[in-house]
Amino acid sequence: MKFSIVCQCTGVGCNLCEGTGFIPSTDLHFADLKEGVSYKVIGPYSDEFSFAEAYIKRGTDTLSFTFTSQDEANGGQSQNAELRIVVFKIELLGLLRNIGIKYGIPENESEFLIKHLVDYQDLDVYQVSDLVEVIGVGIEEAEMTGNLREWDSKYGTTLRCMVSILPKSEWSVDLDYAELCGYIVDRMNRDNVTLLWALREFEKDRSNARGVSVLDILVRSVKTLGQLERDIMLKMKPVQPFILSKKHKEVAEKALQSYIEFSPLTPKSINRGCCEDFAEYLNSSYTSEGLSSHETFCTFDFISSNVSLSDYTGDCECIKDWREDSMSSLGVPFKYFQEYRKKVEKFEPKSLVCYHVWLYDGKYHYDSECLDGVINPLELPFFQRLTMGQN
Incomplete structure (x- = not known):
């Protein structure tokens, strides 16, 4: 991989970047990253979450990654490159490490991420390549595959509240809608409450889909309130006592x-x-x-x-x-x-x-x-x- 720092110059006559906008660099460590400065990594990196280029920027308490898609044919940047943005609180890495230490390395899509955090606990010595390939891609995968959601439910954490990913994947949108339906059905069956009451309780519950409103979920899922009510009723329909006798x-x-x-x-x-x-x-x-x-x-x-x-x-x-x-x-x-x-x-x-x-x-x-x-x-x-x- 190749590394460079995005130059802060405003003209083509810059002695540092020679008008390219990027200053060549070695593989820096996390401790070397300056707040508000973008660092560019040229791939390709190939797996389900592949990218041709990645930009990493350190904030006061956050890390952000911008991935550009690669052309599947030649591995380079696509002519119509798609952007994926991942932003999370740095505190999240410590919480994930503690999950690995306390409960063991999970056997799911995030196994490599958690194991890396447990094996290498000093964030300051992480190289940019590790931050991009392991951390940035790993956090994106943990969110997209529902691992963060699973741990929040299992351990009572709020990991999802520390991550923001754009654009939302179809799977992530479907998960939010499915979670809404499951929550409503559970409250209506368990507590014998009305649909409107259960919807209100969903929005008050901090463990729901990252604190978003019911309206947000319906808009992202392209659903109407009528469709939601229909899907709820279908899930609440009692199982027919047919059974293959x-x-x-x-x-x-x-x-x-x-x-x-x-x-x-x-x-x-x-x-x-x-x-x-x-x-x-x-x-x-x-x-x-x-x-x-x-x-x-x-x-x-x-x-x-x-x-x-x-x-x-x-x-x-x-x-x-x-x-x-x-x-x-x-x-x-x-x-x-x-x-x-x-x-x-x-x-x-x-x-x-x-x-x-x-x-x-x-x-x-x-x-x-x-x-x-x-x-x-x-x-x-x-x-x-x-x-x-x-x-």
């Missing part, structure tokens, strides 16, 4: 054999174009035996309510339109979805996913390949194949 299981197994008996289909190939028809066939088999039918779900149920289904004209949809607030009620944990999405995008950069239909008995999701069912629908064989570049 022994009789249901027997009928399902016979129906599957009957469905494929006089055709070239297999349980696996049913899920390549006949899944919706099979789901209807199963439910009709249940009702003909005097049993209750089961609820039907499809991949469109993962899509955010502010994405129009009319945008999809084929049999595929984009995984980028799947939203945590739409998926959590179906048994998909947010962290699981994050890892799942990364695996899928390794094989399918456009993140296209084929349309799929399955049944839900009130506890388990199941289809022709998995009559025993799974609690998390993304663990159905159909979805697991996508993580291996199949289907």
